[in-house]
Amino acid sequence: QVHLQESGPGLVKPSGTLSLTCAVSGDSISSDYWWSWVRQPPGKGLEWIGEIYHTGSTNYSPSLKSRVTISLDKSKNQFSLKLNSVTAADTAVYYCTRVPLVRGIFITALDCWGQGTLVTVSS
Amino acid sequence: EIVLTQSPGTLSLSPGERATLSCRASQSISSSYLGWYQQKPGQAPRLLIYGASSRATGIPDRFSGSESGTDFTLTISRLEPEDFAVYYCQQYGSSPRTFGQGTKVEIK
Numbered sequence: 426q427v428h429l430q431e432s433g434p435g436l437v438k439p440s441g442t443l444s445l446t447c448a449v450s451g452d453s454i455s456s457d458y459w460w461s462w463v464r465q466p467p468g469k470g471l472e473w474i475g476e477i478y479h480t481g482s483t484n485y486s487p488s489l490k491s492r493v494t495i496s497l498d499k500s501k502n503q504f505s506l507k508l509n510s511v512t513a514a515d516t517a518v519y520y521c522t523r524v525p526l527v528r529g530i531f532i533t534a535l536d537c538w539g540q541g542t543l544v545t546v547s548s
Numbered sequence: 549e550i551v552l553t554q555s556p557g558t559l560s561l562s563p564g565e566r567a568t569l570s571c572r573a574s575q576s577i578s579s580s581y582l583g584w585y586q587q588k589p590g591q592a593p594r595l596l597i598y599g600a601s602s603r604a605t606g607i608p609d610r611f612s613g614s615e616s617g618t619d620f621t622l623t624i625s626r627l628e629p630e631d632f633a634v635y636y637c638q639q640y641g642s643s644p645r646t647f648g649q650g651t652k653v654e655i656k
Contacts, residue, residue, distance in 0.1 A: 461645075463593075471585075471593065471636055471647040484643035487549065520592055524640055534583030534640050536604060538592040 427451040429521050429539035437515075437546050443508040447521030447539060454497060455479045459524045460504045461535065462495060464517040472517075476524070477504055511546045518543050550575055550639050554648035560656040567624040569651045571637035576618060578641030584613055584622045585636045587650075593636065597622060627653070 433445035447460070454460065461476040475485035477495045485493050494507045508515060518541040525532050551574040561567055571582070580600040585593035595604040597613035600620055610625040624631055632655050637648040 463647075470650045471587075471638075473638070473645045473647060476643075476645070484645075486644045531579075531581055531598075531640060533602075533604065534581075534595055534598040534638065535585070535593070536595050536598075538594075541592050 427523075427537050429523070429537060431519060431521050431539045431542040433542060433544070435543060435545060437511055437544060438548055439512055439546055441509075441511055441546075443506070443511050443515060443519075443544055443546070445506045445519055445521075445542065445544070446503050447505070448501075448503045450502070454499055454502045454504060457526045457528075459484075459526070460495075460497070461522050461524060462506045463520045463522055463535070464515075465520070465541075466514075466517045474506065474508075474519075513546050516544065516546045549644055550577065550642060550646055552637050552639060552646055552648035554635075554637060554651045556651060557649075558652045558654060560654050561627055562656045563627050563629055565627050567622075567627055567631070567653055569622040569624075569635055569653075571620040571622070571648050573618040573620070573639060577639045580615055581639060581641030582613075582615065582620050583638045583640060584611075585638065586631075586633050587636065588633045596635075624653075 428450045430448045459476040462474040477483045520541045521539045522535045553572045555570045582600045584597040587593040600615040601613040614621045634650045
């Protein structure tokens, strides 16, 4: 059974950098997935942040692209999110998730999610 | 960027009734790569439907998805008490992989 677990500071100061890690267990980070981050501000809807493929290729939301970096650590079987120059608008629950593929074809949608972690931006 | 517009914002129904949720895309979605998710308070979203009409593993058959051009529909044939939640559609055929704003299904 695949399990994704987010970790990182729950409080970040304005203008600082939000850093989160998603530990993957039960599967290899090198398998054929897009590993993704999604966030949800309190009381609001879901926002796709970006994703990384096992080759290291990335896609980002245009609205966040200038501030976000997603990376892989194959030695630790995890992937990470960095969002810099944060403001109160970045306060949200952050989820890590994945989309499986077979030979480049999506075989389902975001099928496995972490429990989410709340990050608050405040001084 | 593909914009997804969900309607209605809120659906007030009774257990046993049929729920019909809509998701309209601003342009064609590649290979019907449209998913539906259910989210309950304090929980992560759960995948219900992928590929516009395929049920995810373990999802009851009262949940069904359909498409007509750029219009997508999630139908819950008979609402169970555990089905009252917020539902999101998402297109994953092109980047950015956008979500709709959600439809809340509440008890009438």
